[in-house]
Each structure stands twice: as structure tokens, then as C-alpha cells.
Amino acid sequence: MQDTKKGLEDVLALDTSICSIDGRQGILKYRGIEVEQLGQMSYDAVSYLLIHGKVPDQRELDSYSKKLRSERYINSDILNVLNVCNYGSEALDSLRTAVCCSAHMDTEKDDSSMEANMSKSIRLVAKFPTLVASVHRYKTGQLPIAPDENLSHGANFLYMLKGKVPTELEADAIEKDFILSAEHELNPSTFSLRITASTMADIYSAVITGLCTLKGPLHGGARKGVMNMLDEVSHPENAEKYVLDKLSHRQKVMGFGHRVYKTCDPRAKLFKDIARRLADEQGDSHWYDVAETLEHTMYREFMATKGKPIFPNVDFYSAVVYKYLDIPPELATSVFATGRVSGWVSHYFEQYANNRVIRPRANYI
Template identity: 55%
Template sequence: MNKNICFIDGLEGILKYREVDINELVELPYDAVSYLLIRGELPGEQELAEYSARLHAERGINREVMDVIRMCNLNVDAMEALRTVVSFISQFDPDLNDSSQEGNMRKAIRLIAMVPTIVAAYYRTANGKEPVPPDPSLSHGANFLYMLKGSKPDPLEAEVMEKDFILSAEHELNASTFSSRVTASTLSDLYSAVVSGLCTLKGPLHGGARSEVMNMLEAIACPENAEKFVLEKKLKREKK
């Protein structure tokens, strides 16, 4: 299999991970797609079962991490909190100083598993609610919504969230990927590389685009307002 991690052609509407078209990948579980990205090939049935079990088992965060989340300024951009907490959790990783391929693989699995838990815990804390522990029986997308809402999502909500995670999993050599690669090229550890990427992703000319989409959807409010909203933006020559 071609080992190119990602290929994007915006004009032609092409997105591929490891030479597999995204239209095929969105029909798979998120766990299978993340396995593909970090291992280089799609898992077999047994491989997926073992990988998912490891991923789901690593979702929890300890009391010390929760203390740091509660100490964060709850009015700051959530990316600032995520950057701080990801840096902090490195201190508890038994493989922190193991830069072997397998050591980095174990760290990658922990990060994939814990980041949604951190984000959901920060969101609920910032909104005056108690964090909800992860449910290892749920899929990646369903578990994230469960931790956000405090109740299990319906099947459609879970499917949409799962597909969103898949579509967002890899976007070629963007600014945050470049930052992470620069850090990794110095033989720094994986957590440092991820924190570098998060710092870059926070910028409004990079990751901020998704926030603007959410602002736009809230401004439109309902499908009936969509056409009017777009036409007014075009008339005023506004990009957002």
C-alpha cells in the first residue's frame, strides 16, 4: 500500500488517507480509520478488536489532570486549555521517554483516547457541570457526545459525530502538521510535537475556521434563513 498519509485535491473534491478514498472510509468505524493512519493499513477483524479495546481502555484521565482542568481560566479559548492539559498529561505517561516506534505508538493511542475526554471535561467544567467519565462500551463519536451531554446520543447523532472525526482526522501538510514535524525533527518527544501543533492550530487563520462555521450556523438559526444569509454576504462582499 502507498504510504502517503494523506492526499487532498480541493478543486476535484478528493480526500484520501493512505490512498483509501474518504467515501469508503466514512463507512468504517473511527477506530479503523485511526488505525489506518498510524499503522499504514486497514486492520483485520481481530486487529480492530484488539486496537479498539486498547483505545477505549485509555480514555480515562486521573484526578491530577482534572485538578488542572478546574484550575484553568474557564473564560479562555478552549484550545489554550487543551494545550496546557496535553502538556501536563505527558508527566504520567510511562512511555514518555521511549521514542521507539512501539513507544510512540502507545503514546499516540493514549492521546487519541484522552483528548476527547479532556475537551468534554473542560466544556462541562466551564459550563458549571460535573465532568462525565467515558463509557468504554461506546464508539469514539458516541462516547464524545455522551461525555459532553451527560446522556447517550441517539444513533444519528453518534453517526454524524463519528463521521466528523473521520473527516477531520488528517488534512495533509497544514500549518499545525508542519509545526509538529519541526518539533519532532529535533528528536523531541511526541507530546511536545502535539503541543506545537495545538499552538499553531489555535490561530484564527488555521483552526479558527471551524469556529467561524459554528458562528455562521448559529447566525442562520434555521434552514429557511440559509439562502437569505448567503445572498446578503455575497451582496456585501463579506467572506464570513
């Protein structure tokens, strides 16, 4: 047998036409389109692109958006479960419970035809924002707010979260957050989802697998870790000491480093720009300054001690964006999942269409 590769680093596990990453040049594409360009589209259009493999024309987009908007509602049984299941657990745990309940209640749950799976994927993409906002409302002692079909995917999410229609810039920021979080090749949650899909389990089971994997602090949970770090550091003048303390104890600084990118994660650059614009709109550069000082200190220390740089990843400046959008740290991983669900269901379809059960070997020692 061959040697094992710890963490499956650089192992090519399968073929995909959904996403490509050039880790050396820092280029990320969904279906052949660079993320910088995707940011000019709506989340609905990007979600359609991921799932159907083509940019929708106006008629296709209108029809897809209409379906998504009409599927935003969640029923009172799910709301009751979320209300009852409010034991101080993490928001992501409540979201997972809500997705499990949605699976039970889906009238097409036992139908694995392409058509039924497509309807289920639309329901998942459409309902995630409502589920996450409702989780937050119950956790903060407030009643959930019904979706507004006149608002975009992102604007409606912020409206349901806070009960206030967001500014244009805030709506644009969360829409871009969902787009930039939507897909990233064989990241851990997508890989685990594809394993579940490869057993021919249903789409809800696969998405729940993805959610469970996303939770960990080395994956989607890092966004929450960055938000907590920003609170702990609190002022730019504390940032340098924070980094030096962490590195001297050989601890990780959340939101830095990446398995695939050897240069700056292109999503981090885009998130940094969004954070800058929110800071300007709010006339408050505090969180941006804390983050930038952390970034500069990490870069300098890695160059000095390892002779190579380290860059922020997707979770770093997205956490700063969440700060400006007043999204609490506890909700960060669930908001990430709200964007990622389009990528997950796309991978479910790709696995299903050309399936062989994923079953590697272990080296017995």
C-alpha cells in the first residue's frame, strides 16, 4: 500500500466542474467565473449558476428568484421546535435541528428523483435565512419575523434578523458575503457531504453532514473565533501583543492560513474592501483598524520567524463585516452556512450524477 497523506493534503479525490482554485495565484472560480465577477451578480444568480452550471438568462433568473422567494416561509411546527429547543446551545446546533425537522416535514422526502431533489434544494436555499434569523430571534427573546418577498435574498435575511430594512450598503455586504461563502471546492464540509451523497442518502442527510463538519473551529467555526478575537483584542494597540502571545504559545490565530492558498485568499481581499466601505459608511474604523493591525503583525512575525508570509483567509475580514452588520459571534457559522448551502446542494447533484461510493483505505499500524 502507498504512504498515507496526513490531512489528505493535495490528494485529488474526485473530478468537479463546480469550482476551481489556483492556490499559487489566488484565483477562485465558480463554474469558470472569477469571484471578483461573481460579486457583481445577485446571490440568486450565483446560486442558479452553481446548481445548474450556467449563468441564468433574465427569464430563468426571474423564475428561479420567484420560486426562492415563495419558499422562504417556514411552518409553525418548526418555529415551535426552535422555541422549545432553546437550551443555550449554539445557533448552529439549533439550525441543524431545524434542518432535521424540515426533512421530516418535506412531503417529497422519500422521492429521490431529479425533479424532487431540485425542489428540495430550492427549499433548502430559500429557507436557510429564515431558519437562521428565527434561531437568533428566539435566542435573544424575540419573536421571529416573517420574510419579505420584495427584498433580495441578503436584504431579507438582515430584515428578518433585526426587524429593520438594511441600508443599500448593508444589503450589498450580506449579499456578497453569501456569494463569497457559497462554494469552495473540496473543503471539509463539502467533502463530508459528498461522502454522504455517495451512499445515496437523501439530500437533507447530506446537507446536515455538511453543517456538522462546518461547525469546527478549524473550518467554518473560525469566523466565530475571529469575532471573539476582535472582542478580546478590542483596540488596535493590543493587537501586536495578542499575536505575539499566541505565537509564543504555539497557538493558532483564527482567520489566518490556508491549506490551498499560498498567497492571499481572493475572498479575504474582497471582504476587506466590504469591511472598509462599511466602516466608512458608519464613520467608525475601529474594528477595521484592529483587524488590519492583526494582519500586519501576523505577516511580519511569519516573515521574521519562518521566512514565509501568512495571509488572512475567508473567515478573517468576513468576521469584521459581521461586526459592522451587528451579527453576533454565536451566529457567524450559521450565516456562513446560509451562503454555503448552494454549493453543498450543487455538489450533491454532481456526486449523484456520476456516483461511486467514496470508500478509501486506512494503513493499519
